[in-house]
Amino acid sequence: MDELIRGILKGDRRSVSRAISIVENEQVSYNAKKIVKEIFQYTGRAHIVGITGPPGIGKSTMIGNLSAMLSEKGRNVSVVAIDASSPFSGGSLLGNRIRMQESLTRHGVFMRSLANRGLKGGLSRSIWDTVKILDASGSDIIIVETVGAGQADLDVVNLADTVIMVLGPGLGDEIQAIKAGIMEIGTLFVINKMDLPGAFIAQKDIEETLAMSLKKDWNPPVVGVNSLTREGYEELIKEIDRHGEYAKGNSDLTFRKFRTELEITIDEELRSRFHQEIRSFLADSEKIKALMEKKTDPYSAAENLINNIA
Amino acid sequence: MEAGKNRSLFNGKPIKVLLAKPGIDGHDRGILVLAKAFRDAGMEVIYVGLLPTPEEVVDTAVNEDVDVIALSLLNGAHMTVFRKVADLLKNRKINDIAVVGGGTIPDTDKPKLEAIGISGNYGPGTPISTIVDHITQRAAEMRKLKAMEE
Numbered sequence: 001m002d003e004l005i006r007g008i009l010k011g012d013r014r015s016v017s018r019a020i021s022i023v024e025n026e027q028v029s030y031n032a033k034k035i036v037k038e039i040f041q042y043t044g045r046a047h048i049v050g051i052t053g054p055p056g057i058g059k060s061t062m063i064g065n066l067s068a069m070l071s072e073k074g075r076n077v078s079v080v081a082i083d084a085s086s087p088f089s090g091g092s093l094l095g096n097r098i099r100m101q102e103s104l105t106r107h108g109v110f111m112r113s114l115a116n117r118g119l120k121g122g123l124s125r126s127i128w129d130t131v132k133i134l135d136a137s138g139s140d141i142i143i144v145e146t147v148g149a150g151q152a153d154l155d156v157v158n159l160a161d162t163v164i165m166v167l168g169p170g171l172g173d174e175i176q177a178i179k180a181g182i183m184e185i186g187t188l189f190v191i192n193k194m195d196l197p198g199a200f201i202a203q204k205d206i207e208e209t210l211a212m213s214l215k216k217d218w219n220p221p222v223v224g225v226n227s228l229t230r231e232g233y234e235e236l237i238k239e240i241d242r243h244g245e246y247a248k249g250n251s252d253l254t255f256r257k258f259r260t261e262l263e264i265t266i267d268e269e270l271r272s273r274f275h276q277e278i279r280s281f282l283a284d285s286e287k288i289k290a291l292m293e294k295k296t297d298p299y300s301a302a303e304n305l306i307n308n309i310a
Numbered sequence: 311m312e313a314g315k316n317r318s319l320f321n322g323k324p325i326k327v328l329l330a331k332p333g334i335d336g337h338d339r340g341i342l343v344l345a346k347a348f349r350d351a352g353m354e355v356i357y358v359g360l361l362p363t364p365e366e367v368v369d370t371a372v373n374e375d376v377d378v379i380a381l382s383l384l385n386g387a388h389m390t391v392f393r394k395v396a397d398l399l400k401n402r403k404i405n406d407i408a409v410v411g412g413g414t415i416p417d418t419d420k421p422k423l424e425a426i427g428i429s430g431n432y433g434p435g436t437p438i439s440t441i442v443d444h445i446t447q448r449a450a451e452m453r454k455l456k457a458m459e460e
Contacts, residue, residue, distance in 0.1 A: 014404075017375040018456075025323035090324060091349035097370070098359040105366050110373055115324070115354050 001031065005038045011138045013110060020112055023129035028272040036129050039136035046078075046135040046142050047244040050160030052122060052182070055148025057168050058192040061227045063143050064100030066240075069233055070141060071107035078134040079104070079111040081145040082124050090117075096145060110134070121155035122146035125268075128159065128261055141244075149182060157185040158260040161247040162240060164188045167206065169198035183209070186220050187243050190236060194224040218246055277309045325353040325449040326376040330367045332395060335385040336360055340412070340434070344380070347438045348445065364394040371399075371407050377449040381428075383413040389422065396426045406455040408448040412441070 007015025023032045051059050060081065067077045081096035094113035097104070104111050116124045123146060134142050146156050157163055165186030189210070191203045207222045221239050225232035247253055281287065291301050327348055329341050338360060348355045356374050358367065371379050381392055392411050399407060410430040411423055420431045430444050 014372055017373050021375040085354075086349060086352075089350045089352045090322075091352045092324070092354045093345055093349045094354060094356045097356060101359055101362070101366070101370075105369070112373055113354075113356055117324075 001034060005035060008035070008039055008133055008137050009042060016110065016133055016137045017112065019133050020126070020130050023133065024114065024124075024126040027125060028268050032129065036132055039132060042136040043132045044135065046131075046139045047162070047240075047247075048131055048135075048142050048144065048160045049240060049244075050144045050146065050156035050163045051166060052146040052149045052153070052156050052163065052185075053166030054150070054171065057148075057166050058227050059145050059148075059166050060096040060099035062166060062190070062192060062225070063096075063145055064103040065227055065230055065233055066143065066237070067100065067109045067111075068103035068107055069230070069237060071103075071109060073237075075140040076138055077107075077109050077141050077143065078137075078139040079109060079143045079145070080114060080127065080130055080134070081111070082114045082116050082122070082127065082147050084147050085115040085117050087118070092116075110139075116147055120153070122149050122153035123155045123159060125264075128264070131159065151181040154182060154185050158257055161253065162187050162243045164190055164240070166190045166192055167202060168193045169196045169202045171202065187218065187247075188236075188239055189220055189222040191222065191224045192227055194226045194232065195228065199224065217250075218243070274306070274309055278305070281305055322352075323453075325378070325446065326374065327353050327355050327445060327449075328367070328371050328374060328376040328379045329355060329357045329382070330362055330370075330379065331360060331382050332362050332364050332367050333383055333385065333387045333391040334361065335383050335387070337384045340384070341382045344382070344412075344438070344441065347442060351442045351446075353445070364391060364398055367395055368398040368402065368404075372402075372404070376407060377452045378408045378410055378445050380410045380412065380430075380445065382411075386414070388413060388415055389419060392423060392428050393426055396428055406452050406459070408452050410445060410448060412436075 004015050004019055008019055019035050022035060026032045051063060053059055063079055063081070067079055070077045079100070083092055083094045083096060085092045092115035094115060097111060097113055100111065103109065112130065114124045114126065114130065119125050127144065131142055131144065144156065144160060146153065163185050165182065165188070167189065168191060189206050191199055191206065193199055203222055203224050210220055210222065223232055223236045223239060225236055329345055331338060331341055341357070345355050345357050356370070356376065358370055367379060379395065381395060383391060388411060392409070396409055399409065409428045411428045412430060412432045415423070415431045415433060423431050429448060430441065432441055
């Protein structure tokens, strides 16, 4: 275990990737917690960039381009991409890598695919710990790709310093753009596929919508890019860096992120403490039948169970 | 498995498989069918696409920390390319990732592949359940090795 932690801090790929498996597969286990506890003091250095947007809009391709260009600028880039798990089998086809494989290989970028394993909101539960491991391993910038997002998959706002919302032509008019939810969390908007008709109008729609709610300190810029030719990418990188600087000095953001993570962790810890008892209770069919016969309502039954454990 | 009836859903540690066709071979129907079959068997599947080099396959396997690398070739280059993957793993002292083969592999080559640790080597017409069972079994062996390291 100590060797594994030393490996992470040295940036050794095998240690990093094994540690991610441990936090992913054995959440709230002794080993998983030990890793995070030991490396925590070495975290907080990396710029965490979340990339979200609807399925098929070009998030993975964009990450391929970004990771190549950032590597060329001498940055140490890591990528984590999350894909959906099947609600039926629990299995998953993690297909993000295929869109970025060439850039990853050429520049030796560390990239890990995670399945969301049933977590809603666009992330996976282990992503917070995964990002910490990559941070402690010496990454300058960690790019996190969410599951293809709908209007209410917003969790990335509590993980990333910078949230890039990727949109494209043909997604709807300005009414769509003023709806609550996902349109509010972007700190940077990208219109991909600028070569397609309608892209320019989409960009204007978003710009106008954002202009309606001008803020004092940070107004999300809208950048148009073409991922085939990498047009617009230099500007995108400039904006990512600019927001990174801004986020670093923003204590509200840091505080909100820490509090959210604390909330999730307390939740997990509570659940894992009670897990064993709840499982064995649910496995006891006699007890459950007795409750049914007595017509006990589920609230009273649950209250009794928890009171007995605690 | 019947839809929605998997009781172990999201509780376990799904098997992680890397599917790859290293070498110059574009026949990807088989590997895509397997990708979906593995997904339906509750595994987490990573497919690296066409034409990765053996180095890319091994790098990806390490980054993704998979249990099994499943290689498919139908162009007859398996003795060269599968061996290269096995050698790269050996050079990097990795013994907790299993290599499983498949494709058009003549019976005479199978023992040679087995000898360098590449098991399975199933040909066309093999029932999918046979392959899923084999992957499950190899993954279980690897998980045991990994648990010992921790």
